[in-house]
Amino acid sequence: MNKAQSSALRALAAPEWEPTIGTPALSSFEAARGALRRDLTLAFRQRGQLIQPLAFFAMVTLLFPLAVSPQLGRLREIAPGVLWSAELLASLLALEFLFRDDAQDGTLEQYALSGQSLTALLFAKTTAHWLLTGLPLALMAPLAALSLGAPASAVPGILLSVGLGSVTLSLIGAIGAALTLGMKRSGALLSLLTLPLSLPVLIFGARATQLAISGETLVAPLELLGALAVLGITLAPFAAAAGVRISLE
Amino acid sequence: MTWTWFHRLGSPPYVYGLARRLTPWLGWPAALLILGGLWGGLALAPPDYQQGDGFRIIYVHAPSAWMSLMVYTTMAIAAGVGLIWRIKVAHAVAASCAPIGASFTFAALVTGALWGQPMWGTYWQWDPRLTSELILLFLYLGYMGLRAGIEDTQRADRASAVLAVVGVINVPIIHYSVTWWNSLHQAPSVMRLAKPTLPASMLVPLLVMLLGFTLLFGALLLVRLRAEILTRERASSWIREALGA
Amino acid sequence: MPTRSLEVEDLHLWRGERHVLRGVRFTLGEGQALKLTGANGSGKTSLLRTIAGLMYPEEGRVRWGGADVRADLRAFHGRMVYLAHEPPLKADLTARENLRFWVGTRRRLTAKLIDGALARVGAAAFADQFIRTLSAGQRRRVALAGLTLCAVPLWLLDEPATNLDADGQRLVAGLIGEHIARGGMALAAVHHEMEVTGSVIELALAS
Numbered sequence: 001m002n003k004a005q006s007s008a009l010r011a012l013a014a015p016e017w018e019p020t021i022g023t024p025a026l027s028s029f030e031a032a033r034g035a036l037r038r039d040l041t042l043a044f045r046q047r048g049q050l051i052q053p054l055a056f057f058a059m060v061t062l063l064f065p066l067a068v069s070p071q072l073g074r075l076r077e078i079a080p081g082v083l084w085s086a087e088l089l090a091s092l093l094a095l096e097f098l099f100r101d102d103a104q105d106g107t108l109e110q111y112a113l114s115g116q117s118l119t120a121l122l123f124a125k126t127t128a129h130w131l132l133t134g135l136p137l138a139l140m141a142p143l144a145a146l147s148l149g150a151p152a153s154a155v156p157g158i159l160l161s162v163g164l165g166s167v168t169l170s171l172i173g174a175i176g177a178a179l180t181l182g183m184k185r186s187g188a189l190l191s192l193l194t195l196p197l198s199l200p201v202l203i204f205g206a207r208a209t210q211l212a213i214s215g216e217t218l219v220a221p222l223e224l225l226g227a228l229a230v231l232g233i234t235l236a237p238f239a240a241a242a243g244v245r246i247s248l249e
Numbered sequence: 250m251t252w253t254w255f256h257r258l259g260s261p262p263y264v265y266g267l268a269r270r271l272t273p274w275l276g277w278p279a280a281l282l283i284l285g286g287l288w289g290g291l292a293l294a295p296p297d298y299q300q301g302d303g304f305r306i307i308y309v310h311a312p313s314a315w316m317s318l319m320v321y322t323t324m325a326i327a328a329g330v331g332l333i334w335r336i337k338v339a340h341a342v343a344a345s346c347a348p349i350g351a352s353f354t355f356a357a358l359v360t361g362a363l364w365g366q367p368m369w370g371t372y373w374q375w376d377p378r379l380t381s382e383l384i385l386l387f388l389y390l391g392y393m394g395l396r397a398g399i400e401d402t403q404r405a406d407r408a409s410a411v412l413a414v415v416g417v418i419n420v421p422i423i424h425y426s427v428t429w430w431n432s433l434h435q436a437p438s439v440m441r442l443a444k445p446t447l448p449a450s451m452l453v454p455l456l457v458m459l460l461g462f463t464l465l466f467g468a469l470l471l472v473r474l475r476a477e478i479l480t481r482e483r484a485s486s487w488i489r490e491a492l493g494a
Numbered sequence: 495m496p497t498r499s500l501e502v503e504d505l506h507l508w509r510g511e512r513h514v515l516r517g518v519r520f521t522l523g524e525g526q527a528l529k530l531t532g533a534n535g536s537g538k539t540s541l542l543r544t545i546a547g548l549m550y551p552e553e554g555r556v557r558w559g560g561a562d563v564r565a566d567l568r569a570f571h572g573r574m575v576y577l578a579h580e581p582p583l584k585a586d587l588t589a590r591e592n593l594r595f596w597v598g599t600r601r602r603l604t605a606k607l608i609d610g611a612l613a614r615v616g617a618a619a620f621a622d623q624f625i626r627t628l629s630a631g632q633r634r635r636v637a638l639a640g641l642t643l644c645a646v647p648l649w650l651l652d653e654p655a656t657n658l659d660a661d662g663q664r665l666v667a668g669l670i671g672e673h674i675a676r677g678g679m680a681l682a683a684v685h686h687e688m689e690v691t692g693s694v695i696e697l698a699l700a701s
Binding site for chain 2: 195228
């Protein structure tokens with residue numbers, strides 16, 4: 001086909017990409033919403049997996065009455081520590097599901113090349129991850145606390161503190177999971193990367209839980225947990241996006 | 250024009266030569282200052298009225314603890330420079346910092362524990378500074394673990410750089426939260442020696458040690474940096490010229 | 495002077511001690527396809543990934559319409575699609591859902607557009623089946639449907655005809671032919687012969 005023929009053909013068939021020239025056809029916000037919906041759809045298809053972090057959390061909680069003492073008085077004293085240690089470990093375990101599949105099947109690569117903000121797309125993924133693991137864990141934490149002798153009045157405080165703290169844990173986890181992408185065995189390293197960064201959440205979260213159990217006001221540690229969550233939301237998606245890009249190099 | 254020095258610092262042969270020339274200029278003063286500081290701290294300074302001779306371990310402990318933070322900051326800055334401007338030498342600097350920093354952190358922990366024995370009657374006390382120092386050691390170990398876990402040097406450089414930058418943002422947060430935690434659970438720590446009221450005979454050797462340790466870090470960094478550059482550039486022709494002569 | 499062109503200038507890429515790309519250069523104008531050949535390990539995939547901006551070359555640059563793509567990588571990504579060796583599909587989503595979510599991060603799609611694209615690649619029959627139940631060739635066809643749906647001028651294709659029968663290989667050649675006939679550009683790393691009608695240049699990478 002010569003040049004004249006091809007340009008004639010071009011004139012006949014209207015270039016179907018023309019509408020996309022200029023700004024991207026889709027805002028990053030819409031793209032991120034799509035990514036969120038996709039992850040929720042997928043999680044619903046594989047809902048068996050979602051039980052695992054919850055079962056793990058319950059298992060860790062169960063270890064302490066057996067290892068320490070069945071007396072609720074003694075358990076109540078260590079309940080905040082037990083709860084938050086279990087929370088940190090369970091959220092660490094759940095990171096397995098965050099990026100691994102998407103890295104393997106090329107979804108992350110397509111995200112990085114989509115012309116949309118990778119930061120926004122990964123933030124959407126992390127949000128989905130929190131909805132699917134962090135939130136259920138937060139809903140389960142009061143049950144675990146009750147089983148360790150916490151009074152019913154402590155339930156709202158515990159729900160709030162674990163819910164808020166798990167936001168930051170998901171975000172820190174996203175950084176760690178992104179940086180360890182493409183490594184064959186990353187389990188132990190992932191915990192070495194994320195647990196030290198998670199310690200402030202543990203400290204403030206356990207304090208809030210302790211105050212909730214003893215019936216005192218827990219505004220101060222909740223504010224600090226909130227500050228950490230805001231900081232995490234602002235910075236962590238950028239670091240995660242950088243990590244994902246590096247893994248694709 | 251003002252950027253030429255910056256670009257020259259991106260060239261491995263130039264930095265290799267510079268590091269070789271600078272090492273003695275940092276190494277010898279470091280040795281002299283540390284020897285002088287030890288003499289001043291161990292022999293000249295009077296015993297502490299409360300702690301006796303036990304306090305003298307601060308002449309190693311405090312500079313080590315100071316260096317553990319300073320090396321981490323240096324590492325994060327070098328990593329950030331490497332990440333933003335894609336300068337390989339900056340990544341080599343960051344990579345060279347990590348083992349040195351981890352060693353200083355370890356030294357600070359060991360000397361802190363040794364100091365704790367006469368002061369608290371136990372080697373380990375959950376003192377906020379020691380606890381922070383322990384967490385810092387884990388940050389260093391995580392950084393080195395990530396580097397070791399990624400085979401491709403460039404990817405290891407960039408991934409660990411992101412971690413170092415994230416870590417350096419977190420260090421003050423961790424320190425604050427640990428202090429906050431400690432204030433809830435414990436009476437004020439005994440390890441409050443670096444008061445401004447420290448007499449000059451105690452303070453001067455401490456400052457000399459601080460300077461000595463800083464220069465020691467510089468010298469160690471340059472030695473490690475040369476080894477790091479040699480490993481990374483082993484395929485380049487300039488290496489043969491630099492080593493062959 | 496074409497309004498759109500892809501210029502690859504003297505690319506050098508090192509992976510560790512391996513000099514993967516050694517001064518690759520070419521220009522691709524509107525309505526042109528480039529057939530990229532070379533033995534395994536000659537750097538075909540690396541070249542595609544470097545052009546896409548995933549890998550950083552040590553030397554050289556990639557220009558799109560005269561401007562360095564690194565200056566605004568996201569805008570460039572909005573003009574190109576990269577189809578890797580493995581189709582970027584989720585096993586637990588149907589073919590249709592996959593397209594909606596994958597291409598849906600780039601542009602708005604209607605059910606009609608998706609149906610049309612699936613029909614064009616002969617995938618209408620299994621549009622509502624889960625990807626995990628499809629054969630490798632069927633997955634490839636779904637990925638090709640996604641490619642056409644992206645509606646971008648530049649296609650970067652890594653072995654687009656893998657796992658396809660003779661009919662499927664003609665389909666790939668036909669899609670590329672249509673694309674460049676409309677003024678698009680395609681860069682395809684190929685192993686097999688591919689008969690694309692139109693202006694096709696060939697670039698052989700030495701290993």
